[in-house]
Amino acid sequence: MARLTLFYHLQDVNAEQAILELAGAADFNKLRSVDDLPWIEQLEANHVDVAIIELSSLSREDYLGLLDNVALSNIEFIFLSDGQPNPNLDQLMSHFAGYHFRKPYDMTLISDIFADFAQYLVSSPIRPRPFSSELDQYGLLVGSSAAMHKLYRTIRRVSATDSNVLIIGESGAGKELVANTIHLASPRLNEPFIAINCGALSPELVDSELFGHVKGAFTGAHRDHKGVFEQAEGGTLFLDEVTEMPIEHQVKLLRVLENSEYRPVGGAKVQLANVRIVAATNRDPIAAIEAGQFREDLYFRLAQFPIRVPPLRERGDDILGLAQHFLAYRNVAEKQNKSLADDSAQMIAAYPWSGNVRELKHAIERAYILADQEILPSHLQLPQASEMGASGDDQVVIPQGMRLDDLEKIAIYQALETTQGNKTDTAEQLGISVKTLYNKLSKYEQQVEAGESNAEM
Numbered sequence: 001m002a003r004l005t006l007f008y009h010l011q012d013v014n015a016e017q018a019i020l021e022l023a024g025a026a027d028f029n030k031l032r033s034v035d036d037l038p039w040i041e042q043l044e045a046n047h048v049d050v051a052i053i054e055l056s057s058l059s060r061e062d063y064l065g066l067l068d069n070v071a072l073s074n075i076e077f078i079f080l081s082d083g084q085p086n087p088n089l090d091q092l093m094s095h096f097a098g099y100h101f102r103k104p105y106d107m108t109l110i111s112d113i114f115a116d117f118a119q120y121l122v123s124s125p126i127r128p129r130p131f132s133s134e135l136d137q138y139g140l141l142v143g144s145s146a147a148m149h150k151l152y153r154t155i156r157r158v159s160a161t162d163s164n165v166l167i168i169g170e171s172g173a174g175k176e177l178v179a180n181t182i183h184l185a186s187p188r189l190n191e192p193f194i195a196i197n198c199g200a201l202s203p204e205l206v207d208s209e210l211f212g213h214v215k216g217a218f219t220g221a222h223r224d225h226k227g228v229f230e231q232a233e234g235g236t237l238f239l240d241e242v243t244e245m246p247i248e249h250q251v252k253l254l255r256v257l258e259n260s261e262y263r264p265v266g267g268a269k270v271q272l273a274n275v276r277i278v279a280a281t282n283r284d285p286i287a288a289i290e291a292g293q294f295r296e297d298l299y300f301r302l303a304q305f306p307i308r309v310p311p312l313r314e315r316g317d318d319i320l321g322l323a324q325h326f327l328a329y330r331n332v333a334e335k336q337n338k339s340l341a342d343d344s345a346q347m348i349a350a351y352p353w354s355g356n357v358r359e360l361k362h363a364i365e366r367a368y369i370l371a372d373q374e375i376l377p378s379h380l381q382l383p384q385a386s387e388m389g390a391s392g393d394d395q396v397v398i399p400q401g402m403r404l405d406d407l408e409k410i411a412i413y414q415a416l417e418t419t420q421g422n423k424t425d426t427a428e429q430l431g432i433s434v435k436t437l438y439n440k441l442s443k444y445e446q447q448v449e450a451g452e453s454n455a456e457m
């Protein structure tokens with residue numbers, strides 16, 4: 001196995017010496033930054049696994065150079081600073097699940113973190129096997145790449161606390177799985193996990209959905225109704241697509257996050273919420289604030305601990321690994337043994353995937369339905385790069401005797417792809433309500449996971 005490389009860019013010579021002598025650093029080749037080249041360029045030019053960077057100040061230029069820089073996305077970062085507030089570094093941390101330590105540095109901790117990195121940064125090549133998955137799993141998340149292991153470690157750390165968490169990631173990257181995994185890894189795991197989609201709350205009922213109502217509070221309130229804060233009492237409340245909540249309603253969330261108090265509609269008594277909040281967005285929250293769609297004060301309340309979910313395209317061998325994983329689960333559920341042809345595996349590995357794991361999952365599901373035994377490239381129906389984004393010729397060849405519900409599933413997956421995972425647009429395109437779409441998607445997930453795809457009559 002090749003040795004891992006530790007890049008260091010440090011100004012404090014004593015700290016530099018202490019870091020190089022750490023036991024945890026022993027397994028790394030060491031690469032010192034040179035003075036006459038910006039350190040980001042040096043990182044881009046070398047194969048680096050871990051970078052420890054001491055910054056008296058992180059410039060705006062550095063921040064932009066780091067942000068969404070695919071070349072750097074698989075590097076584990078540790079930033080060291082003198083502790084002076086630095087907005088660029090703060091913003092960077094809201095996108096990166098990296099470490100930031102302030103002076104005086106805890107060398108034992110840094111050594112442990114190096115050792116932790118060394119243990120996980122070993123990538124094992126995936127040998128495609130049709131009937132079993134080879135990927136590591138943490139909670140509900142599957143993946144063996146360095147990017148996923150970094151995510152697992154972040155989740156493990158945040159789960160032990162009661163901080164609010166803001167999960168930032170592209171559509172379909174696995175934000176809900178991350179939220180659910182945080183709950184499962186937290187001391188609240190035996191209490192409820194309640195998820196709501198903030199973009200799908202009906203404007204008239206938003207108070208009632210969040211805080212509940214008492215019987216007779218308004219026309220149609222025939223009995224008491226528990227809002228999501230009460231349903232999640234003692235557990236975790238997942239606020240999905242939080243930036244999609246109309247801005248005028250966001251203040252309602254802010255109030256309850258500030259003092260934990262809420263009052264059901266029509267109720268006389270104020271209730272106290274004991275709920276851990278995990279929120280998610282597929283937008284850049286800073287951009288949403290700048291665009292006037294997201295309250296800055298709510299952002300700061302929610303983002304006590306920001307977590308970035310790596311997009312699928314940054315997960316290396318996990319891409320083919322996930323394809324195998326979804327296929328293996330489907331085979332077990334259907335009691336079949338369909339396999340991926342070699343050229344299909346190559347096609348999956350080489351395909352320019354977006355950030356969306358759902359897209360890959362759907363491609364496998366669709367191909368599974370279309371293939372009799374061996375999944376050929378034509379079954380995958382992956383648009384050529386030149387066709388991506390264009391409407392193209394989307395004809396699906398429907399095998400004879402295909403079940404109506406499979407046909408419906410293909411139509412839903414296809415529509416989700418054309419809308420890039422936007423559920424409101426998908427529902428509209430298909431002529432169904434967003435709620436129906438959610439119900440159908442959650443049924444498909446349960447079918448695959450519980451192995452019941454053929455059980456319904």
Ligand SMILES: Nc1ncnc2c1ncn2[C@@H]1O[C@H](COP(=O)(O)OP(=O)(O)OP(=O)(O)O)[C@@H](O)[C@H]1O
Nearest residue numbers: 141142143170171172173174175176177282357358
């Ligand atoms: N690491 C993973 N391992 C296994 N399945 C995954 C992983 N990440 C995502 N998925 C699958 O991809 C789909 C999308 O995941 P999820 O709903 O958590 O994403 P999301 O980011 O919350 O999506 P959206 O932006 O639409 O709300 C689900 O079917 C989920 O099971």
